Amino acid sequence: MVPNQAPPIPATITTMTTTTTTKVTKQQRPDLTRSSTVPNLIPQLASNRTLLAPEDAIYQGSPPRKQSPAVKKLQHGLRMTNGLNGDAPAPLQSGRQKSRHRSRSRMRKVTWKKLLWVKQSYPDNYTDQATFLEHLQRNPRLQPYDFWPLVADSTVIVQHVCSVVIFIVCFIGIVQDRISPVGVVGWGSVATFLGWVLWDWWLGQDDLFKHPNPVQLLAPQYNSTVSSASSTSNLSMHNFGSTGSTPNLGAHHHNPSSLVARHSHSASASSIQSATSQMTDQSPRLIPIFPAGSTSSLSHRTSIRLSTAKSALLIYFTLLGLSPILKSLTRSTSSDSIWAMSFLLFTINIFFFDYKTPEASSGNKNIPASLSTNAALMASTVLASRLPSTGQVFSLTLFSIEVFGLFPVFRRYAKQRTWQGHVTLTGLLIVGASGGVGLCMGHGGDGEGMLDFPWKAGLTGVVVGVISTCLAMGVCSWWLIGLQKYKNEIHGPWDPARPIIRRQWDDY
Amino acid sequence: MPYNIAMVSDFFFPQPGGVESHMYQLSTKLIDRGHKVIVITHAYEGRTGVRYLTNGLKVYHVPFLIIYRASTFPTVFSFLPIFRNIVIREEIEIVHGHGSLSSFCIEAILHARTMGIRTVFTDHSLFGFADAGSILTNKLLKFALSDVDHVICVSHTCKENTVLRASLDPLMVSVIPNAVVAENFRPLSHPAYSDTAILPQHLGPHDTITIVVISRLFYNKGTDLLVAAIPRILASHPNVRFIIAGSGPKAIDLEQMLERNVLQDRVEMLGPVRHEEVRDVMVRGHIYLHPSLTEAFGTVIVEAASCGLYVVCTQVGGIPEVLPAHMTVFAKPEEDDLVAATGRAIAALRANKVRTEKFHDQVKMMYSWTDVAERTERVYDGISGALSEADFYGYEAADAASWSATRGRAGVQSFALIDRLKRYYGCGIWAGKLFCLCVVIDYLLFLMLEFWAPRDAIDIARSWPKKLREEKVAGDGSSFPK
Numbered sequence: 006m007v008p009n010q011a012p013p014i015p016a017t018i019t020t021m022t023t024t025t026t027t028k029v030t031k032q033q034r035p036d037l038t039r040s041s042t043v044p045n046l047i048p049q050l051a052s053n054r055t056l057l058a059p060e061d062a063i064y065q066g067s068p069p070r071k072q073s074p075a076v077k078k079l080q081h082g083l084r085m086t087n088g089l090n091g092d093a094p095a096p097l098q099s100g101r102q103k104s105r106h107r108s109r110s111r112m113r114k115v116t117w118k119k120l121l122w123v124k125q126s127y128p129d130n131y132t133d134q135a136t137f138l139e140h141l142q143r144n145p146r147l148q149p150y151d152f153w154p155l156v157a158d159s160t161v162i163v164q165h166v167c168s169v170v171i172f173i174v175c176f177i178g179i180v181q182d183r184i185s186p187v188g189v190v191g192w193g194s195v196a197t198f199l200g201w202v203l204w205d206w207w208l209g210q211d212d213l214f215k216h217p218n219p220v221q222l223l224a225p226q227y228n229s230t231v232s233s234a235s236s237t238s239n240l241s242m243h244n245f246g247s248t249g250s251t252p253n254l255g256a257h258h259h260n261p262s263s264l265v266a267r268h269s270h271s272a273s274a275s276s277i278q279s280a281t282s283q284m285t286d287q288s289p290r291l292i293p294i295f296p297a298g299s300t301s302s303l304s305h306r307t308s309i310r311l312s313t314a315k316s317a318l319l320i321y322f323t324l325l326g327l328s329p330i331l332k333s334l335t336r337s338t339s340s341d342s343i344w345a346m347s348f349l350l351f352t353i354n355i356f357f358f359d360y361k362t363p364e365a366s367s368g369n370k371n372i373p374a375s376l377s378t379n380a381a382l383m384a385s386t387v388l389a390s391r392l393p394s395t396g397q398v399f400s401l402t403l404f405s406i407e408v409f410g411l412f413p414v415f416r417r418y419a420k421q422r423t424w425q426g427h428v429t430l431t432g433l434l435i436v437g438a439s440g441g442v443g444l445c446m447g448h449g450g451d452g453e454g455m456l457d458f459p460w461k462a463g464l465t466g467v468v469v470g471v472i473s474t475c476l477a478m479g480v481c482s483w484w485l486i487g488l489q490k491y492k493n494e495i496h497g498p499w500d501p502a503r504p505i506i507r508r509q510w511d512d513y
Numbered sequence: 514m515p516y517n518i519a520m521v522s523d524f525f526f527p528q529p530g531g532v533e534s535h536m537y538q539l540s541t542k543l544i545d546r547g548h549k550v551i552v553i554t555h556a557y558e559g560r561t562g563v564r565y566l567t568n569g570l571k572v573y574h575v576p577f578l579i580i581y582r583a584s585t586f587p588t589v590f591s592f593l594p595i596f597r598n599i600v601i602r603e604e605i606e607i608v609h610g611h612g613s614l615s616s617f618c619i620e621a622i623l624h625a626r627t628m629g630i631r632t633v634f635t636d637h638s639l640f641g642f643a644d645a646g647s648i649l650t651n652k653l654l655k656f657a658l659s660d661v662d663h664v665i666c667v668s669h670t671c672k673e674n675t676v677l678r679a680s681l682d683p684l685m686v687s688v689i690p691n692a693v694v695a696e697n698f699r700p701l702s703h704p705a706y707s708d709t710a711i712l713p714q715h716l717g718p719h720d721t722i723t724i725v726v727i728s729r730l731f732y733n734k735g736t737d738l739l740v741a742a743i744p745r746i747l748a749s750h751p752n753v754r755f756i757i758a759g760s761g762p763k764a765i766d767l768e769q770m771l772e773r774n775v776l777q778d779r780v781e782m783l784g785p786v787r788h789e790e791v792r793d794v795m796v797r798g799h800i801y802l803h804p805s806l807t808e809a810f811g812t813v814i815v816e817a818a819s820c821g822l823y824v825v826c827t828q829v830g831g832i833p834e835v836l837p838a839h840m841t842v843f844a845k846p847e848e849d850d851l852v853a854a855t856g857r858a859i860a861a862l863r864a865n866k867v868r869t870e871k872f873h874d875q876v877k878m879m880y881s882w883t884d885v886a887e888r889t890e891r892v893y894d895g896i897s898g899a900l901s902e903a904d905f906y907g908y909e910a911a912d913a914a915s916w917s918a919t920r921g922r923a924g925v926q927s928f929a930l931i932d933r934l935k936r937y938y939g940c941g942i943w944a945g946k947l948f949c950l951c952v953v954i955d956y957l958l959f960l961m962l963e964f965w966a967p968r969d970a971i972d973i974a975r976s977w978p979k980k981l982r983e984e985k986v987a988g989d990g991s992s993f994p995k
Contacts (some may be wrong), residue, residue: 119669121690121834122879129687129888130663130906137683138673241938241941499639499674501733501807502829502846 142496150489154484159361160431163474167434169351169381172408174441176388179397183444185391186400193404200415203314207422209306215237320406328399333391343387350384353377354409362420381409437471515547516893519605521622523584523615525554525572529788529838532612532637533814535691541568542886549804549976553596555585555617569977573599586912587616589652589951593624593958594966600628602970607893609633610657612814613640619657623952626660627959629928633889633898634658635665636675639809641829651678652941655912656948659936663898665689665889668831684906689888690835691812693819695877697789700821701796703873716799716863722753724855725798725822727791727813730761730807735804735827740766741848742804744774746855753859758783758794776848799869800858806846808832819876821869825858840872889990930956 117125117133124132178184335343356376385405389398420427443466520540523533540550543900547567556562556574560611564572575595577585600608608625613636622632634657639646658664658679664686666672672686699706716722724746728734740763747753756781757767764782771777791813795801801817803826811832814824818840829842842861844854861867871947895905927933930952937948 119834120837121668121688121831122837127889129665129689129907130684132683132686138677141673141677147580368830495642495677497673497677498670498830499807499809500641504735504738504806505845505847505849506737507848 010036042342083212097429100292132399140498144492144494145496146494147489147492150482150486152482152486156478158362159478159482161362161416161420163478164434165358165360165413166355166432167431167438168408168412169355170438171434171441172385172405173351174403174438174445175404176385177445178441179392179401186397190404193407197411200411204415205306205310207418212306233329321403324399324403324406328395328402331386331390331402332392332395332398335387336390340391343391347384347388350380350387354381354384358413362417378409378413381405385409435474436467439474440464442466442470481501514899515549516607516897517549517551517603517605518543518607518609519551519553519600519603519621519895520609520611521553521615521962522611522617523555523617524612525552526566527557527560527622528583531691531810535635535637536611537566537570538692538694538882539886539889540570543889544568544570544792545883546886546890546910547979549603551599551605553599553617553621555579555583557583564835565977569979571603571977575599575617580826584614585616587619587922589620589623590955590958591953592617592620592947593627594962596968597623597628597959597962598971599681600625600630601968602974603976604973605630607631607633608983609635611635612637614638614656618696619653622657622661623955624959626771626928626933627955631662631893632660633663633665634661636668636671637667637809639671639807640676640678642678652944655679656937656944657952659940659948660933660952661674661685663687663892665892667691668834670831670834671809675967687888687892689885689892690880691770691810691815692880692882692885693812693815693876693881694882695819695873695880698792698795698816698819698876700870700873701820703870705874715865718863719752720863721752721754722750722800722859723756723798724800724802724825725756725758725795725817726802726804727758727786727794728803729759730767731764732763732916733806735762735767735806735846736761736763738804738806738846738848738851739802740770742855743770744776745848745852747776747779749852750859753779755780756783756794756798757781758786759789760785786812791816792820795822798864799824800825800855801826802855803832804846805829805832811835815876815880818872821872823862823867823869824859825851826852837875839867839874846936885991 013180115126117127117136119136175184175189177187179186354377357380359377372427382405385401389401389405392398392401407428416427416430419430440463444463447462518540518699520536522532524530524535525536526533536552539774540552543550550570551687552570552572554572554574561574561576564574566572575592577592580586599605604748608621608630610622610632611634612618618634622634625632629929640650642648655673655678658675658681662674662685663672664679664681666675666686669688669689672683672688672929675681676683676686677784696706708765728736730736739757743755746753771780771782783794795817799822801814801820801822801824803811803814803817803824805827805992806829807810808830811826811830814826818836824836824841826843827846829846833843839926842854842858862869876964891900891905894900933952934949937952938945940948
């Protein structure tokens with residue numbers, strides 16, 4: 006039983022061997038009757054008919070440069086059952102019917118059924134042309150992308166990357182004693198406060214919208230003025246933020262304070278995040294409890310504002326208490342490890358960040374993924390522990406909470422509210438980030454060269470950064486569109502069904 | 514002509530399951546038909562070495578490292594020495610692998626082809642194409658099936674799936690369903706097994722109807738649907754009870770649902786039941802509810818129908834092919850539709866429209882292991898050349914001549930190494946080359962083994978004395994096959 010005792014095959018047959026069943030993709034085929042006609046036939050097969058046949062599974066839409074070996078094999082199968090002798094590529098409909106006629110007339114009286122419980126007069130390996138793979142679906146959920154919407158959507162990613170860069174730039178500035186930490190956190194907090202004011206105002210608009218009173222027949226008009234006003238205020242605020250090279254933070258402390266109070270005793274940065282996430286999950290339920298009567302809603306909102314202020318103070322003082330501990334947290338670790346670790350954590354933050362746009366119906370309350378936020382806060386904690394004084398540690402940690410905890414929520418909401426605001430914010434973030442990077446890397450205003458002026462490095466950074474960001478956004482979008490042609494999803498009855506369950510059973 | 518067949522799979526008794534019982538039943542029936550069958554599997558706890566099961570079925574438990582749910586660690590070559598030894602010892606002519614997740618089976622097919630033995634593969638499960646795990650598995654399957662002689666699938670949906678996954682010629686794939694041992698799944702009272710006359714059961718409008726669910730409680734068995742549907746079914750039908758048997762990670766969800774809705778008195782949870790006890794649970798009910806999300810064949814609904822239960826099942830995978838319409842009510846895999854379908858089934862039973870007492874005999878006619886063995890035997894005939902190509906593949910000989918050259922002499926794949934390499938090469942740009950490398954190394958290992966452990970140094974095992982075929986009963990065991 007030595008394996009290669011295959012019978013001596015005549016030379017002609019061996020050449021056929023190579024062309025027909027072998028899976029070699031491209032080969033010079035001798036002029037054989039069947040296989041040489043096959044490739045011409047296939048596109049035609051695919052185009053003019055309603056039913057799917059096996060070769061559709063692989064052929065259509067797969068990258069054109071390579072013909073899958075499976076196609077060939079499947080073709081064989083097809084032709085075999087058809088009994089077509091590989092003659093002229095006949096138009097398929099007729100060919101198919103003819104072949105069925107033939108096979109039927111050969112021995113069968115009954116049509117084949119796709120059933121297991123009936124004894125059929127067909128052999129077990131019979132492949133029915135009409136029904137084989139008829140439920141196959143290819144790329145059922147494919148939605149072609151357009152260029153500009155894709156670029157517009159990529160702004161979300163750019164925003165996040167820029168805010169991470171801005172944070173790192175601030176850290177470098179603090180470490181190198183070029184920026185005062187108090188300045189950073191001061192501007193940051195001011196921006197946060199402004200963001201919160203804006204947020205609060207937007208919420209007020211939402212409430213008005215949700216519970217229209219008979220009084221508010223004026224509402225549309227009111228709303229239009231509001232939107233313009235909000236965009237301007239947005240603008241001014243962003244100017245403000247960028248001059249301080251700090252991103253502005255939309256607080257979302259409109260929530261009841263009880264949860265914060267519960268959590269604040271362990272106010273490590275991450276638990277604050279989790280607390281806010283809990284609160285925000287609940288808030289949509291809370292709002293409808295208070296009907297829209299103007300006085301009651303006012304008092305409700307006032308209490309929310311009060312509790313927000315309370316939780317902000319709690320966070321502030323907890324951080325103040327924790328700062329000395331954080332300062333010496335990683336004293337025994339070498340700086341190299343800290344840089345590597347924070348790089349890794351920021352990478353995690355960027356890759357696992359929840360970039361998706363929440364649906365308008367679900368409201369603005371979705372909190373970004375916790376893994377990403379936790380990674381960023383941990384990164385900023387280890388970075389802060391490199392700083393020499395307690396004040397610096399405190400500033401950086403507070404700033405990181407503003408940047409990574411609150412700012413994403415604000416950005417998300419802002420994008421829903423005003424598109425112009427979103428674009429402006431993106432632009433400002435890009436400018437801020439690239440300018441910051443330029444300032445960090447270059448040196449301007451030190452009297453070297455002819456064209457020297459104080460903000461040279463920063464300006465160069467801005468120019469280079471803005472151009473490269475725009476290029477990257479365009480190229481990546483274009484690339485993604487280009488990659489779509491490789492998409493080849495196959496679905497069929499073998500896929501696990503997705504159960505449709507009406508109510509989650511938390512609701513019973 | 515009788516063959517010496519080796520069934521190879523990771524999954525075999527004492528572990529319970531569909532593949533396991535399929536292999537056992539098929540082997541038994543093949544032995545009854547005069548073949549010699551052995552089973553090669555890995556060692557289970559407490560099962561090592563060589564064992565004989567009923568009917569002289571010999572089982573080799575090969576010691577191997579188990580990594581996940583009774584699957585062995587996928588080493589490409591390490592199975593070769595002992596496999597070669599067993600194959601030579603037992604004079605195996607056909608290697609029949611089961612289960613695409615079994616690395617034993619995949620390795621055995623590769624080695625068997627290297628040794629010049631015909632191979633058959635039976636696929637029991639469905640796989641998607643989307644997630645990373647499936648992509649890897651599908652590539653592996655493509656590797657294994659590049660050079661297989663024939664493939665058997667348990668349903669037509671499974672065949673479509675396998676053809677796509679492994680890029681096979683559809684003619685190389687036969688559909689041979691699973692079967693049930695009807696005697697083990699008989700209704701409570703049946704004239705064939707007891708003297709009682711057949712009494713068509715008449716359910717009044719207020720009689721209690723019991724719905725049975727027997728399944729492992731996993732996500733893909735549709736336990737979520739079950740959890741959502743039970744309270745609604747019970748709320749709208751007062752005289753309905755549930756019996757749920759099985760265990761799994763979703764059991765907690767079920768129990769929580771019962772507690773929330775205070776349904777303990779109407780739903781009985783039995784926990785895990787052994788396969789032998791399944792019938793005893795089934796005959797306590799009137800309706801069998803099967804909410805699975807994916808299923809290649811769904812043996813359990815055949816068993817339920819055989820027990821005389823009216824079947825409510827989701828229309829997924831191969832399930833619609835399995836039972837005739839008068840035995841089943843199909844539902845979409847949606848909560849609302851499942852509730853509605855169960856309601857229809859209850860109404861039909863109450864109106865006495867369903868002749869459940871006839872189900873058993875009908876199922877007995879539809880599925881039997883003897884039939885499965887016969888059809889499998891035809892596959893063996895086809896690949897070993899006993900059946901002519903035209904007969905086996907069902908087309909004219911003239912047609913065959915042009916393409917069957919690759920298949921060598923008798924309508925089966927050529928063993929020449931160069932032909933095998935060509936088949937593997939087509940598996941992919943990189944994978945093809947890697948697979949070729951594996952095959953070449955396998956062949957070199959095989960040659961080395963031929964040198965180090967020559968064939969004539971391996972003893973030939975005595976075969977189990979056959980009951981029917983040999984007239985001179987081999988009491989002394991001196992009659993070797995051939």
